[in-house]
Amino acid sequence: MSQHSGSEAEADKATGPKTERGRRTLRKLLDAAGEEFGARGYHETAISNITGRAGVGLGTFYVYFKSKEEVFRALVADMGARTRHALSESTKGAQDRLEAERLGIQAYLDFVRTHQALYRVVMEAQFVAPEAYRDYYRTFAAAYRQQLAHAADRGEISPGQDDEVRVWALMGASSFLGIRYGVWDVETDSATIAAAASDLMINGLAPRPKKNGDAS
Amino acid sequence: MSQHSGSEAEADKATGPKTERGRRTLRKLLDAAGEEFGARGYHETAISNITGRAGVGLGTFYVYFKSKEEVFRALVADMGARTRHALSESTKGAQDRLEAERLGIQAYLDFVRTHQALYRVVMEAQFVAPEAYRDYYRTFAAAYRQQLAHAADRGEISPGQDDEVRVWALMGASSFLGIRYGVWDVETDSATIAAAASDLMINGLAPRPKKNGDAS
DNA sequence: TTGAAACATGAGTCAACATTCAGGTTCCGA
DNA sequence: TCGGAACCTGAATGTTGACTCATGTTTCAA
Numbered sequence: 001m002s003q004h005s006g007s008e009a010e011a012d013k014a015t016g017p018k019t020e021r022g023r024r025t026l027r028k029l030l031d032a033a034g035e036e037f038g039a040r041g042y043h044e045t046a047i048s049n050i051t052g053r054a055g056v057g058l059g060t061f062y063v064y065f066k067s068k069e070e071v072f073r074a075l076v077a078d079m080g081a082r083t084r085h086a087l088s089e090s091t092k093g094a095q096d097r098l099e100a101e102r103l104g105i106q107a108y109l110d111f112v113r114t115h116q117a118l119y120r121v122v123m124e125a126q127f128v129a130p131e132a133y134r135d136y137y138r139t140f141a142a143a144y145r146q147q148l149a150h151a152a153d154r155g156e157i158s159p160g161q162d163d164e165v166r167v168w169a170l171m172g173a174s175s176f177l178g179i180r181y182g183v184w185d186v187e188t189d190s191a192t193i194a195a196a197a198s199d200l201m202i203n204g205l206a207p208r209p210k211k212n213g214d215a216s
Numbered sequence: 217m218s219q220h221s222g223s224e225a226e227a228d229k230a231t232g233p234k235t236e237r238g239r240r241t242l243r244k245l246l247d248a249a250g251e252e253f254g255a256r257g258y259h260e261t262a263i264s265n266i267t268g269r270a271g272v273g274l275g276t277f278y279v280y281f282k283s284k285e286e287v288f289r290a291l292v293a294d295m296g297a298r299t300r301h302a303l304s305e306s307t308k309g310a311q312d313r314l315e316a317e318r319l320g321i322q323a324y325l326d327f328v329r330t331h332q333a334l335y336r337v338v339m340e341a342q343f344v345a346p347e348a349y350r351d352y353y354r355t356f357a358a359a360y361r362q363q364l365a366h367a368a369d370r371g372e373i374s375p376g377q378d379d380e381v382r383v384w385a386l387m388g389a390s391s392f393l394g395i396r397y398g399v400w401d402v403e404t405d406s407a408t409i410a411a412a413a414s415d416l417m418i419n420g421l422a423p424r425p426k427k428n429g430d431a432s
Numbered sequence: 433t434t435g436a437a438a439c440a441t442g443a444g445t446c447a448a449c450a451t452t453c454a455g456g457t458t459c460c461g462a
Numbered sequence: 463t464c465g466g467a468a469c470c471t472g473a474a475t476g477t478t479g480a481c482t483c484a485t486g487t488t489t490c491a492a
Contacts, residue, residue: 018438019489025439041343043259046479057441059482068480098422127257127340134400148421157421161412165393166421169413172392173385180384184350196377197385204420205364205373205382206314234468235459241469262449273471275453284450 017064026064028054033071038117042072042128069129076125076132079118080139086111097151098202105201106194108174112182113190119178141167170201233280242280244270249287254333258288258344285345292341292348295334296355302327313367314418321417322410324390328398329406335394357383386417
């Protein structure tokens with residue numbers, strides 16, 4: 001809900017609010033919208049809920065946004081940027097891609113847990129703003145593919161048969177774990193989950209020989 | 217949209233339609249609802265769209281369903297049953313769990329492709345009928361866990377650290393591949409995708425030694 | 433000090449449904 | 463052939479909520 005380079009979805013052409021007061025109001029609306037949409041869902045949320053929470057008049061909403069859908073899209077885009085940022089940060093200390101996978105999964109779970117409401121917005125975007133949703137995952141997938149390609153070059157992971165497929169499978173795994181353990185069940189320790197999940201993603205289901213060559 | 221043992225969500229207590237005519241009308245409504253919801257989404261679909269497509273009067277809808285949400289839930293439950301059925305069928309010929317995984321992924325993709333509309337209903341259930349959605353995946357997860365447990369006993373797969381986590385990761389992977397290759401891109405050959413995906417699920421990302429022990 | 437740009441407001445407009453209901457029509461056993 | 467059960471119908475009702483607009487208020491540069 002903050003640093004956008006400039007080109008935006010605000011009703012106000014490309015410039016956005018001109019005064020400090022305006023920027024504050026916009027921020028309040030964006031935050032309120034995120035909380036309301038996250039808590040009640042898009043269709044259950046009325047503009048008046050948003051303006052009520054933001055503490056501004058109903059009409060004020062339309063000073064900043066052309067429509068209900070527009071805030072929603074802005075929110076999705078914002079979440080995408082934030083999630084990518086959180087993930088790339090979490091991954092910085094990794095020795096190799098395999099470790100990065102584990103760190104990434106855990107960071108993702110933690111991120112979802114601390115942003116449950118906004119995460120819901122992203123998922124609902126699939127139906128409210130399909131374009132925004134696709135962009136969200138496509139952008140993600142593109143960056144992820146790069147990572148895998150580099151890692152494969154370095155021999156840190158197997159080349160694989162199709163990186164696009166791998167990336168979507170991996171995103172799907174994390175996404176579902178995000179629902180199951182980030183939204184439905186927030187108790188289980190995220191490091192444990194990430195360990196189990198990354199073990200699967202790294203080593204697969206296939207049976208593994210015992211460490212010390214066991215005869216028979 | 218058909219064989220339910222009896223206990224149902226129809227407005228008519230538990231018994232359902234008493235005559236052949238009634239059963240036909242119910243079927244028509246259910247089919248029409250599936251198509252409309254699938255094509256336009258829950259909120260964009262009006263009851264009159266459904267009855268229009270079904271070729272019955274508006275009021276007739278309420279002879280069979282208590283509300284809009286009720287048809288929707290019925291549809292989700294129906295999809296769950298059908299999907300489980302399709303998957304367990306596809307898996308029957310498998311030699312072991314690893315092969316079953318590949319067959320399952322492919323069957324799932326094919327299923328989504330041939331039931332795009334209804335698949336969308338399942339995903340939207342997350343917001344329209346969260347209970348139905350959770351049931352859908354929980355039922356799925358329970359059955360899947362059993363499969364994995366048996367397979368681990370037989371030594372066909374590694375024991376793993378946590379089957380609940382594995383199962384959700386695997387479901388997530390398939391689900392995303394279902395969106396990516398079952399809904400958004402229906403061109404790519406499903407067997408190829410399933411092969412690449414199951415390779416990842418079975419062997420993981422980790423680099424694999426060359427077949428013939430290459431002395432570095 | 434002033435006027436115009438920027439911002440704020442909430443009552444009112446309007447269209448879109450979900451659901452109801454009062455009154456048919458069809459089917460079928462007796 | 464009759465009566466009632468099952469089924470069908472679509473006009474009318476009532477609510478909800480996005481969006482508009484005419485009218486303020488605030489800010490700030492000149």
